[in-house]
Amino acid sequence: xxxxxxxxxxxRSGIFVPPTTTWHPSATLETLRKRSELVERVRRFxxxxxxxxxxxxxxxxxxxxDPGVHPFVVETNxxxxxxxxxxxxxxxxxxxxxxxxxxxxxxAFRADExxxxxxxxxRMLEWYRPGxxxxxxxxxxxxxxxxxxGWGITHDVLSYRTAFAKYVGIDxxxxxxxxxxxxxxxxxSAARTPSGAFDHFAALDLLLTSKIEPxxxxxxxxVLVDYxxxxxxxxxxxxxxxxxxxxxxxxxxxxxxxxxxGYWELTDSGELAGRLETEQAKRxxxxxRDQRFEAAMAHGLPDCAGVAVGxxxxxxxxxxxxxxxxxxxxxxxxx
Amino acid sequence: MGSINVxxxxxxxxxxxxxxxxxxxxxxxxxxxxxxxxxxxxVQNLISGNTLEKTLRGGExxxxxxxxxxxxxxxxxxxxxxxxxxxxxxxxxxxQPKIVGDSADFLLENMEVxxxxxNGEPIQIRLPNTVTMEIDYTEPxxxxxxxxxxxxxxxxxxxxxxxxxxxxxxxGERILINTQTRExxxxxx
Numbered sequence: 098x099x100x101x102x103x104x105x106x107x108x109r110s111g112i113f114v115p116p117t118t119t120w121h122p123s124a125t126l127e128t129l130r131k132r133s134e135l136v137e138r139v140r141r142f143x144x145x146x147x148x149x150x151x152x153x154x155x156x157x158x159x160x161x162x163d164p165g166v167h168p169f170v171v172e173t174n175x176x177x178x179x180x181x182x183x184x185x186x187x188x189x190x191x192x193x194x195x196x197x198x199x200x201x202x203x204x205a206f207r208a209d210e211x212x213x214x215x216x217x218x219x220r221m222l223e224w225y226r227p228g229x230x231x232x233x234x235x236x237x238x239x240x241x242x243x244x245x246x247g248w249g250i251t252h253d254v255l256s257y258r259t260a261f262a263k264y265v266g267i268d269x270x271x272x273x274x275x276x277x278x279x280x281x282x283x284x285x286s287a288a289r290t291p292s293g294a295f296d297h298f299a300a301l302d303l304l305l306t307s308k309i310e311p312x313x314x315x316x317x318x319x320v321l322v323d324y325x326x327x328x329x330x331x332x333x334x335x336x337x338x339x340x341x342x343x344x345x346x347x348x349x350x351x352x353x354x355x356x357x358x359g360y361w362e363l364t365d366s367g368e369l370a371g372r373l374e375t376e377q378a379k380r381x382x383x384x385x386r387d388q389r390f391e392a393a394m395a396h397g398l399p400d401c402a403g404v405a406v407g408x409x410x411x412x413x414x415x416x417x418x419x420x421x422x423x424x425x426x427x428x429x430x431x432x
Numbered sequence: 433m434g435s436i437n438v439x440x441x442x443x444x445x446x447x448x449x450x451x452x453x454x455x456x457x458x459x460x461x462x463x464x465x466x467x468x469x470x471x472x473x474x475v476q477n478l479i480s481g482n483t484l485e486k487t488l489r490g491g492e493x494x495x496x497x498x499x500x501x502x503x504x505x506x507x508x509x510x511x512x513x514x515x516x517x518x519x520x521x522x523x524x525x526x527x528q529p530k531i532v533g534d535s536a537d538f539l540l541e542n543m544e545v546x547x548x549x550x551n552g553e554p555i556q557i558r559l560p561n562t563v564t565m566e567i568d569y570t571e572p573x574x575x576x577x578x579x580x581x582x583x584x585x586x587x588x589x590x591x592x593x594x595x596x597x598x599x600x601x602x603x604g605e606r607i608l609i610n611t612q613t614r615e616x617x618x619x620x621x
Binding site: 163164166212284286289299302307310330381 | 439459460461462463464465466467468469470472486487488489490491492493
């Protein structure tokens with residue numbers, strides 16, 4: 098009989114070894130041309146509004162300590178540095194220095210984030226508006242999104258609690274763990290810590306991503322507001338209509354995809370230090386605080402609102418693509 | 433065998449849980465802006481073939497299954513099963529008939545196949561996508577009609593399996609079979 102053609106590769110490891118990658122770009126030329134046009138429109142938008150474009154360092158002396166966000170550490174001969182998880186700290190230092198409204202389209206990095214809509218390296222479009230609150234900034238974000246997509250500014254506003262009531266049927270602030278566990282079914286094991294304890298907040302995150310987010314932003318923008326205090330990050334707190342303390346934070350969704358995260362910024366440096374201390378204590382890996390940033394906050398951040406937009410995701414949606422990797426000239430795995 | 437971080441799990445990773453080896457078919461990463469990360473994976477049980485969805489938490493440790501594919505040559509069948517020879521080690525290994533399944537229909541002596549081993553035990557065999565077989569018996573050929581889609585049964589030499597072949601095929605002719613679809617795929621050159 099004739100010899101058989103067969104792949105006789107022997108893999109002795111449980112880890113899949115991907116085929117040798119080529120040198121080709123991850124995005125098509127057409128995508129990169131359209132992406133470049135979108136960047137041009139962003140530039141015009143902010144130039145017309147007299148917001149100053151700035152470049153900020155990629156090697157930062159301290160790290161941002163947002164819940165669930167992990168930086169890459171870079172060893173330098175001046176000690177460890179951190180790739181920015183967002184350009185938030187240097188931009189706020191500029192605002193604290195009195196430089197007025199500033200924006201940047203900067204590289205951002207998040208260790209361990211990898212998926213169709215996540216990349217360890219991406220571009221963050223971030224800006225700050227001294228004297229503004231979150232509601233005023235929200236209108237500006239939607240105006241920019243309309244300029245980039247042509248999809249208008251029609252949106253609905255949903256509080257975190259209302260979203261849970263509407264899509265999960267519970268009040269996230271009072272729901273007992275036993276009920277959360279029942280709602281999660283087979284996924285409940287993913288809400289346990291390595292020691293086996295049920296993690297209430299992880300359970301809420303899992304319900305948010307699996308049962309709520311897919312419904313948000315269908316055919317228009319959905320703005321999720323009034324976040325619980327434990328994910329306030331650097332947003333100030335205020336009372337919601339039922340007099341519960343909530344974070345003055347919003348997220349904008351389209352087609353189930355989270356695109357923007359905005360705050361009416363916390364300016365109380367003492368409260369900020371307390372939050373950072375709490376977050377730092379939770380980390381398995383010691384992340385030092387960003388001393389220069391905290392010194393700027395102690396000097397005084399003017400009343401302001403700020404927002405960060407995942408630019409690659411926005412490009413992905415605007416161009417009708419389904420994976421962020423196809424919007425990047427060279428995506429992770431092809432870097 | 434080893435413990436790996438869920439972040440290293442990708443399409444093609446073999447995981448061990450519920451006392452079975454599983455092949456990862458798909459990985460989807462989900463995470464709210466500020467909060468916990470999760471991996472939603474779709475896996476296939478390498479023994480039963482069942483698939484299921486599973487959610488793992490970011491940072492979680494998984495057990496990888498000691499699963500490997502080895503190129504082996506089929507030697508012969510005895511009372512215990514099908515005997516293959518590992519092309520690297522030249523060791524013989526017996527694969528039980530229930531694991532070979534209906535792949536036996538196209539398994540000829542000296543054929544090179546891929547055998548999946550879990551902890552050294554065979555759990556799956558994969559034939560080449562296309563194999564060449566000889567027709568042992570079929571109704572007389574209808575000459576001239578080489579375009580016909582009309583089929584007739586043919587018994588294959590060596591295994592006795594029956595497959596539909598076009599009516600122009602004759603006894604003794606060597607034909608190609610697609611082992612995935614179990615269909616005639618053309619005349620052998």
